[in-house]
Amino acid sequence: MTQNSHSNFPWNHVIGFILSIALTLLSVWIALYTSLSITAIIWIIVSLAIIQAGIQLFMFMHIREGEGGAQVFTMVYSAIIGVIIVAGTIWVINSMMHSMSM
Amino acid sequence: MQLDEFFVTGDPLIYGADVSIILSLIGIIFVLTKYKKWKWLWNEWLTTVDHKKLGVMYIISAVLMLFRGGVDAMLMRAQLTLPNNEFLDSSHYNEIFTTHGTIMIIFMAMPFLIGLMNVVVPLQIGARDVAYPFLNAVSFWTFFMGAMLFNISFIIGGSPSAGWTSYVPMAGNELSPGPGQNYYLLGLQVAGIGTLLTGINFLVTILKMRAPGMTLMRMPMFTWSSAITCVLIIFAFPVLTVALALMTLDRIFGAHFFTLMDGGMPMLWANLFWIWGHPEVYIVILPAFGIFSEVISTFSRKNLFGYKAMVYSMVVIALLSFIVWVHHFFTMGADASVNSFFSLTTMAIAIPTGVKIFNWLLTLYKGRIKINTAMLWSLAFIPNFVIGGVTGVMLAMAAADYQYHNTYFLVAHFHYVLISGTVYACFAGLYYWYPKVFGHKLNETLGKISFWIFVIGFNVCFFPMYFLGFAGMPRRVHTYAEDTGWFELNAVASVGGVLMAIGFVIIVYNIYYSIRYAERVKTGDPWDGRTLEWSTPAPVPYYNFAKIPDVHGLDPYWQIKKEGKQELDIEEERLEQIHMPDNSGVPVIMSVLLFIAGFGLVFEWMWMAIAATIGVIVTMIMRSFDPDEGHHVEVEEIKEIERNVRRKED
Numbered sequence: 233m234t235q236n237s238h239s240n241f242p243w244n245h246v247i248g249f250i251l252s253i254a255l256t257l258l259s260v261w262i263a264l265y266t267s268l269s270i271t272a273i274i275w276i277i278v279s280l281a282i283i284q285a286g287i288q289l290f291m292f293m294h295i296r297e298g299e300g301g302a303q304v305f306t307m308v309y310s311a312i313i314g315v316i317i318v319a320g321t322i323w324v325i326n327s328m329m330h331s332m333s334m
Numbered sequence: 335m336q337l338d339e340f341f342v343t344g345d346p347l348i349y350g351a352d353v354s355i356i357l358s359l360i361g362i363i364f365v366l367t368k369y370k371k372w373k374w375l376w377n378e379w380l381t382t383v384d385h386k387k388l389g390v391m392y393i394i395s396a397v398l399m400l401f402r403g404g405v406d407a408m409l410m411r412a413q414l415t416l417p418n419n420e421f422l423d424s425s426h427y428n429e430i431f432t433t434h435g436t437i438m439i440i441f442m443a444m445p446f447l448i449g450l451m452n453v454v455v456p457l458q459i460g461a462r463d464v465a466y467p468f469l470n471a472v473s474f475w476t477f478f479m480g481a482m483l484f485n486i487s488f489i490i491g492g493s494p495s496a497g498w499t500s501y502v503p504m505a506g507n508e509l510s511p512g513p514g515q516n517y518y519l520l521g522l523q524v525a526g527i528g529t530l531l532t533g534i535n536f537l538v539t540i541l542k543m544r545a546p547g548m549t550l551m552r553m554p555m556f557t558w559s560s561a562i563t564c565v566l567i568i569f570a571f572p573v574l575t576v577a578l579a580l581m582t583l584d585r586i587f588g589a590h591f592f593t594l595m596d597g598g599m600p601m602l603w604a605n606l607f608w609i610w611g612h613p614e615v616y617i618v619i620l621p622a623f624g625i626f627s628e629v630i631s632t633f634s635r636k637n638l639f640g641y642k643a644m645v646y647s648m649v650v651i652a653l654l655s656f657i658v659w660v661h662h663f664f665t666m667g668a669d670a671s672v673n674s675f676f677s678l679t680t681m682a683i684a685i686p687t688g689v690k691i692f693n694w695l696l697t698l699y700k701g702r703i704k705i706n707t708a709m710l711w712s713l714a715f716i717p718n719f720v721i722g723g724v725t726g727v728m729l730a731m732a733a734a735d736y737q738y739h740n741t742y743f744l745v746a747h748f749h750y751v752l753i754s755g756t757v758y759a760c761f762a763g764l765y766y767w768y769p770k771v772f773g774h775k776l777n778e779t780l781g782k783i784s785f786w787i788f789v790i791g792f793n794v795c796f797f798p799m800y801f802l803g804f805a806g807m808p809r810r811v812h813t814y815a816e817d818t819g820w821f822e823l824n825a826v827a828s829v830g831g832v833l834m835a836i837g838f839v840i841i842v843y844n845i846y847y848s849i850r851y852a853e854r855v856k857t858g859d860p861w862d863g864r865t866l867e868w869s870t871p872a873p874v875p876y877y878n879f880a881k882i883p884d885v886h887g888l889d890p891y892w893q894i895k896k897e898g899k900q901e902l903d904i905e906e907e908r909l910e911q912i913h914m915p916d917n918s919g920v921p922v923i924m925s926v927l928l929f930i931a932g933f934g935l936v937f938e939w940m941w942m943a944i945a946a947t948i949g950v951i952v953t954m955i956m957r958s959f960d961p962d963e964g965h966h967v968e969v970e971e972i973k974e975i976e977r978n979v980r981r982k983e984d
Contacts, residue, residue, distance in 0.1 A: 313569050316656055321605055324660055327668040328601055 248291025255284045342492055345426065347409075352489055381917040383467035384876055385452045386771060388474045392449025393764070395478055397842065399442040402485065404838060406434035411795075411831040414824050417816040427812035428495035429514070433488065435498030436518065439618065440525060441481040443752065446760040447621040448477075448532055451560045454767055455536060457867035458554045460545025460885065462878045465538040467915040468962065473528040473535065475925035480525025483932050487517035491936065494518040497810065499607055500581075502592040502600045507585055513936045519582045520932035526575055527928075533567030536560055545866070547885035551645070554865040554889075555631075555638055558645055559624025562652045563617050569656070570613035577606035586938055601666060608659040616655040619751070620648055622759030623690060626712045629762050630694050632863055633709040634701025637889055640693040647686035647693075654683045664732045665739050673732035680730035687723060691716060707781030711762035714789045715754050722750030725800065740810075743803025749796045761785075761841065769860045773873040774852040776844050784840035791833025798823040798830075864889035871979040877912045877967055880976050905973075912967040920960075924953040 259277040262268070268276070289295045295303070342348050366372050379387060409430050413422045422430065456464055464470050487493045491513035496505035505515050540561045544553070553561075581603065583589035590598040631638040638644060660668060660676035694716060703709070725747040729738050738744060769775045807820050814820050859868040866883060869891045887893055927949040934942030 310569075313656055317573065317609055320657070320659075321602070321609070324605060324668055324672055325599065325601060327672045328666060331667045331669050 244291045255280050380922050381919045383471045383915050385464050389449045389452030392445045396446035403437040406430045411828040415828040417821050424812040429493035432494050443618040443756045450763045458557045460866050460883050461543040466535050471921035473531040475921045476528035477525045479925040479929040480521050484521030502603045516936040519578050523578045524928050530571045533564040537564035555627035556624035559620045562648050563620045566613045566617050570610045574610035608662040612659045613655045618756045622756045625759040625763040629708045629712045633704045636701045639696040647689045650686040664735045677732040708762045708765040710785045711758045715758045718754030741803035742799040742807045745809050746796045746799035769855050776848045780844040784837045788837025791830045795827050795830025798826045864892040875975050909969045915964045
């Protein structure tokens with residue numbers, strides 16, 4: 233891998249950057265210019281977002297380096313916070329929508 | 335756009351502010367030119383990457399912002415003292431409470447604490463600077479430019495007026511047209527970059543740059559609190575960044591994330607805001623806990639009681655802080671299961687916080703307590719913070735919250751936790767670490783006078799607000815009728831506000847007085863301290879430690895002193911050359927460009943925003959191709975500097 237040596241061109245970063253932009257544009261295109269159902273669009277763009285997060289972890293964020301224990305802990309902690317924010321938001325907002333429509 | 339739309343016109347208060355701003359700018363430029371200090375300013379301060387100087391600049395900015403936010407507070411008290419008062423009209427009042435809240439949290443409390451972290455953390459862990467000194471300068475300058483962008487709103491274009499929480503639809507284009515709300519969005523966005531970078535920088539510094547022998551469980555408590563704060567920053571601030579970006583898209587580019595129409599979801603803003611906002615209040619309270627721990631331990635002349643319990647309770651607080659956010663909007667209409675869950679998690683936070691309170695009390699217990707200004711602030715913190723905490727538990731009960739919410743009870747509660755927690759800690763930390771940076775103490779007599787006036791004023795100001803809340807006075811009203819019966823308590827609160835203002839003025843005067851008249855401290859350890867920062871001379875040489883210390887336990891400097899091998903003998907010691915980072919002008923230029931880009935977006939002048947953003951990218955590219963190898967300080971130079979700073983001590 234090139235990312236450990238400073239003399240080489242940072243290909244990982246460039247490829248990661250281009251892929252991130254491509255995935256973002258793809259999401260925009262799917263959301264705005266296709267005639268899929270809302271549910272399908274949401275599933276697709278959420279999947280693309282997760283793929284993009286993965287790309288960034290590998291291309292930019294040195295996930296293959298570092299000590300194992302600390303790395304696992306960090307990833308688990310991040311995942312927990314991510315789940316809390318996303319699932320919590322869906323739970324809370326759904327609950328409000330529900331009580332408003334009554 | 336007409337010129338009279340660009341500048342805020344029509345209010346004598348604003349004209350007064352215009353004049354004073356222009357006069358102080360002229361004054362600053364005049365003094366800098368007359369004493370030929372421009373070059374000095376650029377070389378020593380604007381381009382510096384030294385964590386101590388950046389810390390000092392953070393603290394100076396925070397004190398300025400405390401003044402600005404305090405003036406806002408005084409204006410509000412002046413308006414509310416009498417019923418049916420016409421000093422401020424409702425829209426002006428709305429602007430003032432919005433800027434007061436935003437400035438005090440984002441541009442006063444956080445930078446003050448981050449400033450203290452900058453000064454202290456590298457010294458406490460035996461490091462010569464932070465992990466990324468250049469990034470540290472970027473942090474400071476983006477914070478500063480974000481703060482300036484937000485602050486000019488009241489003379490150029492008009493201030494935001496939707497509250498510091500900026501709930502939509504109030505903050506949307508229909509109800510808040512014009513540049514005001516854009517200032518809020520862009521000012522916080524630019525400053526938020528700086529905060530996020532600080533979080534990353536200090537976490538890496540604390541994890542990777544500790545002196546040999548300093549294990550995690552040997553770190554001073556302030557360093558521990560800073561580390562946990564950094565984790566909170568790293569996980570909370572991206573949420574704010576995204577939420578601000580989405581609202582910016584709504585307001586400037588016609589998107590519909592938070593609008594009422596076209597599938598927008600206004601409640602999502604409140605939800606995202608508080609997912610950031612609740613960790614944010616712990617971001618400003620945990621470092622405060624760290625400061626009190628240091629001060630109480632030093633002046634009780636004991637090590638901190640229950641060190642491990644202190645650490646674990648902070649970790650638990652940090653975890654819980656991410657699962658309580660709904661308690662800020664219990665009344666927005668979530669069902670009982672949601673409210674009960676968040677009610678329970680909120681009450682649970684009282685447990686680790688209570689553990690900490692008992693640990694401080696037991697640290698004091700049987701200590702040889704030395705009373706001075708830093709200690710007084712810490713002692714006053716305990717009872718006042720408990721009042722704030724207990725009323726917080728009252729608010730945590732969702733059913734009861736339907737009564738308290740949006741009243742002065744809430745206002746009293748959060749001022750009790752934020753002022754007696756964060757502000758007292760800032761002052762305690764200022765008095766405690768001031769000699770380390772400036773080589774002289776702040777005057778104790780003035781310090782104690784200001785302490786008593788401020789603390790009495792604080793309680794006189796905010797305790798009556800609990801009862802105003804019970805009496806039904808809603809927050810954020812610009813006036814009230816005479817028959818409400820709210821006049822007496824409001825008048826009392828205003829007297830307290832005046833006392834706090836006097837206390838603040840004495841604190842600032844004390845800095846001036848002490849610079850002129852205080853004795854220079856003879857040693858780097860004026861308080862008989864316990865942690866590594868006191869082992870360095872005062873003022874600290876820019877490389878901090880001539881020789882990196884070895885750590886063998888908790889409170890390492892105390893140990894060194896007990897074993898009697900106090901002094902580093904410069905002539906005998908085998909020193910090595912020190913590798914230090916170079917100064918750089920890129921951070922300040924990059925931040926000025928961000929300011930211009932933000933300003934362009936505020937007024938929706940896209941040519942300006944795009945040009946400045948290209949400029950920002952250019953500075954990033956410049957930075958990418960800068961090898962930035964730093965420089966070495968030679969052994970002879972170190973010896974010379976050390977001889978000079980230590981000669982004073984004889």
